[in-house]
Amino acid sequence: MFFKIDGFTKKPEIKEKYDLVIIGGGPAGLTAALYGVHGGASVLVLEKALEGGQMNTTDIIENYPGFKSISGEELSRLMKEHAAKFGSEFYSSEVIGLEFREDLILTKLDDANTIKSKVLIIASGSKPKKLNVKGENEFTSKGVSYCATCDGHFFKDKKVAVVGGGNSAVEEAIYLSNIAKEVHIIHRRDKLRADKLYQDRAFSRDNIKFKWNSVVEEIKGDLKVKSLVIKNTKTNEVYEEEFDGVFIFIGILPEISFLPKDLFETDEYGFLITDENMLTNIYRVYAAGDVRHKEIRQIVTAASDGAIAASNAIRQYLNL
Amino acid sequence: MEKLLDRETRIKVQEILENMEDNVQLVLIKGSDDYSEILEQLLNELKELNDLIEVKVFSADSFDYDLYELDRDLLPAMFILDSEGIDYGIRFYGVPGGHEFITLLQDILIISTKRIIDFSEENIEKIKSIDQEMKIRVFVTPTCPYCPKAVLAAHQTAIINTNIIGEMIEANEFKDLSDKYNVKSVPHTVIEVKENGVWKMKNQFIGAYPQNNYILEILKAVQ
Numbered sequence: 001m002f003f004k005i006d007g008f009t010k011k012p013e014i015k016e017k018y019d020l021v022i023i024g025g026g027p028a029g030l031t032a033a034l035y036g037v038h039g040g041a042s043v044l045v046l047e048k049a050l051e052g053g054q055m056n057t058t059d060i061i062e063n064y065p066g067f068k069s070i071s072g073e074e075l076s077r078l079m080k081e082h083a084a085k086f087g088s089e090f091y092s093s094e095v096i097g098l099e100f101r102e103d104l105i106l107t108k109l110d111d112a113n114t115i116k117s118k119v120l121i122i123a124s125g126s127k128p129k130k131l132n133v134k135g136e137n138e139f140t141s142k143g144v145s146y147c148a149t150c151d152g153h154f155f156k157d158k159k160v161a162v163v164g165g166g167n168s169a170v171e172e173a174i175y176l177s178n179i180a181k182e183v184h185i186i187h188r189r190d191k192l193r194a195d196k197l198y199q200d201r202a203f204s205r206d207n208i209k210f211k212w213n214s215v216v217e218e219i220k221g222d223l224k225v226k227s228l229v230i231k232n233t234k235t236n237e238v239y240e241e242e243f244d245g246v247f248i249f250i251g252i253l254p255e256i257s258f259l260p261k262d263l264f265e266t267d268e269y270g271f272l273i274t275d276e277n278m279l280t281n282i283y284r285v286y287a288a289g290d291v292r293h294k295e296i297r298q299i300v301t302a303a304s305d306g307a308i309a310a311s312n313a314i315r316q317y318l319n320l
Numbered sequence: 321m322e323k324l325l326d327r328e329t330r331i332k333v334q335e336i337l338e339n340m341e342d343n344v345q346l347v348l349i350k351g352s353d354d355y356s357e358i359l360e361q362l363l364n365e366l367k368e369l370n371d372l373i374e375v376k377v378f379s380a381d382s383f384d385y386d387l388y389e390l391d392r393d394l395l396p397a398m399f400i401l402d403s404e405g406i407d408y409g410i411r412f413y414g415v416p417g418g419h420e421f422i423t424l425l426q427d428i429l430i431i432s433t434k435r436i437i438d439f440s441e442e443n444i445e446k447i448k449s450i451d452q453e454m455k456i457r458v459f460v461t462p463t464c465p466y467c468p469k470a471v472l473a474a475h476q477t478a479i480i481n482t483n484i485i486g487e488m489i490e491a492n493e494f495k496d497l498s499d500k501y502n503v504k505s506v507p508h509t510v511i512e513v514k515e516n517g518v519w520k521m522k523n524q525f526i527g528a529y530p531q532n533n534y535i536l537e538i539l540k541a542v543q
């Protein structure tokens with residue numbers, strides 16, 4: 001039994017105006033906050049859920065330099081404490097809209113507050129992509145899940161499927177293999193995309209099995225997931241197999257619901273396009289982390305984006 | 321007996337509890353299971369950290385269930401009363417361990433200072449407008465980082481409107497009930513409304529919703 005008090009939030013008094021407002025308290029936002037306060041700016045981080053972002057739902061992290069192995073929750077706590085220690089402020093609320101004035105940015109919150117800032121960094125991260133098959137929405141949270149650390153223990157000694165073949169999918173399959181009886185990785189190609197370290201681990205687990213060249217066509221059940229309809233794309237064979245749950249890790253989409261439509265330059269999926277300083281096409285607005293159009297989405301690259309954005313903001317616009 | 325809260329945690333909890341203003345009473349109804357023992361110990365450790373905390377322990381047969389709206393089937397059960405013994409409808413079924421421990425501390429502070437920390441004026445008015453008896457049951461697990469937000473929302477809703485009970489239910493401890501509502505993902509919020517003396521499920525949703533959406537879901541249950 002453990003007792004955590006890290007997320008304790010006393011609703012703080014917030015000021016009306018900051019040099020730098022950061023949307024999202026994941027690794028990108030927390031690092032931007034750290035560099036912001038180091039540079040002398042007044043900084044407010046707005047977070048709707050929990051500082052740490054996706055790190056909170058990652059069991060163990062083994063590729064953030066300096067930590068051979070650290071739990072996602074622990075790294076989240078350390079990053080938040082680090083930024084707070086040097087004076088960054090935090091406020092728990094969801095950003096629901098933005099307004100751009102000549103020399104100010106207005107950030108609107110769901111508790112009816114509006115905050116002014118000279119510079120804005122969007123570090124709102126990403127959310128899981130859906131499979132878009134029949135039954136997925138119907139059974140979401142009834143056996144269909146996008147988070148193994150959140151929902152894994154409802155599948156103790158059960159048979160689950162993991163869809164995907166990248167780092168997240170394979171990492172989470174390994175995590176689930178400690179809980180579930182059997183984990184089947186369903187992947188549309190004939191080899192994994194995940195880093196070799198994770199691949200080796202997955203291959204060495206007896207209770208992780210692989211369905212190569214396979215796609216899920218339908219998720220079936222009554223009150224909860226009962227089976228998957230799977231198609232082998234090589235042989236075109238279609239069959240139904242019983243599963244108690246299915247975890248989907250097939251990629252991500254940007255978290256951008258609060259952005260004014262069509263104002264920002266994005267790629268076809270909505271990821272924000274920036275220059276090498278993380279500046280978007282809008283004056284004084286930066287983007288950092290998973291929400292950006294980029295190749296490698298990891299904690300270390302999110303942190304790096306945040307550092308670059310805040311440092312550049314201080315030089316370009318804040319003249320501190 | 322070994323302490324549940326380690327030294328470092330105790331110091332931090334003490335700091336948090338320094339913000340208390342008035343007495344609060346933590347009322348525990350124990351069963352004969354291990355969780356009941358753990359929860360009793362936890363409450364006693366909290367009491368040691370601040371004099372304003374009182375702890376009252378009852379066994380299920382010695383407790384007068386007629387006085388409070390409580391689910392008799394779920395033990396341990398705990399609720400919080402203010403210095404005058406007023407019940408604000410905050411319920412904990414099972415141990416608020418892991419991330420959920422924060423919720424308990426936050427509830428203690430809210431009851432002790434009478435300050436709601438979350439909702440906007442407009443949303444408070446909307447909550448006040450509910451004139452039917454309602455139970456907001458939030459299923460959680462100790463390892464769920466987003467759950468405290470959902471439970472705190474339910475508890476604060478209960479504090480704002482006396483028609484409403486806000487419950488934390490530890491899904492691992494109460495498997496049968498979790499199965500009944502088909503809990504497969506947490507936080508899982510179930511909203512029940514009393515109609516002709518019987519509780520009826522009116523709505524349910526999964527996840528910690530942003531404030532405005534949360535209020536919408538609550539209001540849907542009484543439309």
Ligand SMILES: Cc1cc2nc3c(=O)[nH]c(=O)nc-3n(C[C@H](O)[C@H](O)[C@H](O)COP(=O)(O)OP(=O)(O)OC[C@H]3O[C@@H](n4cnc5c(N)ncnc54)[C@H](O)[C@@H]3O)c2cc1C
Nearest residue numbers: 024026027028048053054095124125289290297298299302
């Ligand atoms: C299952 C899984 C395992 C992973 N494992 C690893 C790993 O081992 N190593 C690694 O390096 N990377 C890993 N990653 C990737 C890594 O977690 C992400 O790349 C990284 O967290 C991105 O950081 P970020 O700050 O850009 O966004 P996020 O971590 O997504 O944080 C964004 C934050 O913004 C908040 N937010 C969003 N919208 C709003 C709003 N409107 N108002 C207020 N707040 C808002 C969110 O609540 C969130 O907390 C993993 C990802 C997943 C899904």
